[in-house]
Amino acid sequence: MMICSEQSPLKELERSLTRNGFHLNHSTSLEQAQKYYELTDFDLILLDNASSELSPLELRQHIGSTSFLILDQRPSLTSAVEYMANGARYYLPLPTDGHTLLEQVVNAIDQNERTTASLTTTPHNTSEDIQLFSQLKGQGARLGSPESGIIGESPVMQEMFRELEKVACTNATVLIHGESGTGKELVAKALHNLSSRKNNALISVNCAAIPENLIESELFGHEKGAFTGAVSARDGLIFAADKGTLFLDEIGELPLEAQARLLRVLQEGEIRRVGAVTSTKVDIRLVTATHRDLRHMVAQGLFREDLYYRLYVMELVLPPLRERGDDISIIAQTLLVKACQKHSKPIPNYSKRFDQAIRSHSWPGNVRELENAIERAVILSPDHKLDPDNLKLARLTQKTPMDSTPATEATSHPNTGNALDDYFVQYVLAHQNKLTETQLAQSLGISRKNLWERRQKLGIPRKVTN
Structure with a gap:
């Protein structure tokens, strides 16, 4: 019919x-x-x-x-x-x-x-x-649509999309700046998919997730016998991104030694494996992301100034979810459909009361936090009905600006009512100026990635001296 x-x-x-x-x-x-x-x-x-x-x-x-x-x-x-x-x-x-x-x-x-x-x-x-918008032949997915991977119809997002489209067709290095959970990796994917490199590899690396003693080997590769455990030669992730795009997430966590090597890649277009004496040419488009203030890190000696200016060719700023107006409701409804399908539950009515609960929260964890809250509500609520209380949202007294929590405020974070969190905060603040991130993680019995995640969750600032 x-x-x-x-x-x-x-x-x-x-x-x-x-x-x-x-x-x-x-x-x-x-x-x-x-x-x-x-x-x-x-x-x-x-x-x-x-x-x-x-x-x-x-x-x-x-x-x-x-x-x-x-x-x-x-x-x-x-x-x-x-x-x-x-x-x-x-x-x-x-x-x-x-x-x-x-x-x-x-x-x-x-x-x-x-x-x-x-x-x-x-x-x-x-x-x-589910196919909210069909991608027609010869056309790319419209930015802001689910097919593009990024949902956003607010003026601030539309302005960001316009800038993204202008820079995507170039080979310019791009720095994506935004709070944790705002979708920086999705922007990197959009840049790649809209570029002339879209048919080649997009390699994504979270610099905070790789131990300091391995990150150079992972990125640049190594020769056989370059270090204990290097039983064979290996290409790095930068080489794997040749002719494509390399996305380095949380670039602010990259150790200074690796920063120097990365600078050479950008200046000379070549890499040298750990333990090698010769270099290999590579052709990559570099996209980086951070939630931190790199200029402040440069002033503190934690980030190379020459690398910063190499990275800061084009900057795309992702606004936090709390500043995106009606996008919050649109994203929430999309995530609701996704969560219901994941858990084989009928899709309930998205009520005004539920939407008010969504809109009244400050979402310090942004879209990632919203997705988790929606999934909780779907699991805990009865079929055909959404209970806002099942979002289980922490009541924050104020919005936390990006990367601005001073050391004196770390112990006043709302999560520090938990005794284990209290101990974690105090231990990190007391020892981080004497230990490397790897040593600090080992002393706590956790991975470096887990240490980084706990820093984000509890609002613990990074050490200011080495």
């Missing part, structure tokens, strides 16, 4: 479907279709939403258990989330091409045949069913 006006771009695709063996009935409105047909007799309904004034929930109630596909001449992420949450099999923009529509129709009917129970008002879609 196709429901659209005679002037709709959807009507122009009728011939494409009939040519491929599909029998179509056409109505100009949902009311006309319900008057002359029994909608449950159809395998699939194709609906131009301009032909209906019903809300997504009301539309679901009128259509019943029949699968339907929404096509929209004025597509938006908000509409996509609402329709998908209320049972739409797919959501596609109009105009679209016949091949794209045919592909989604075939997929939808195939899903119907594999479904053992009819859909209800809370459909049980699988992850491959």
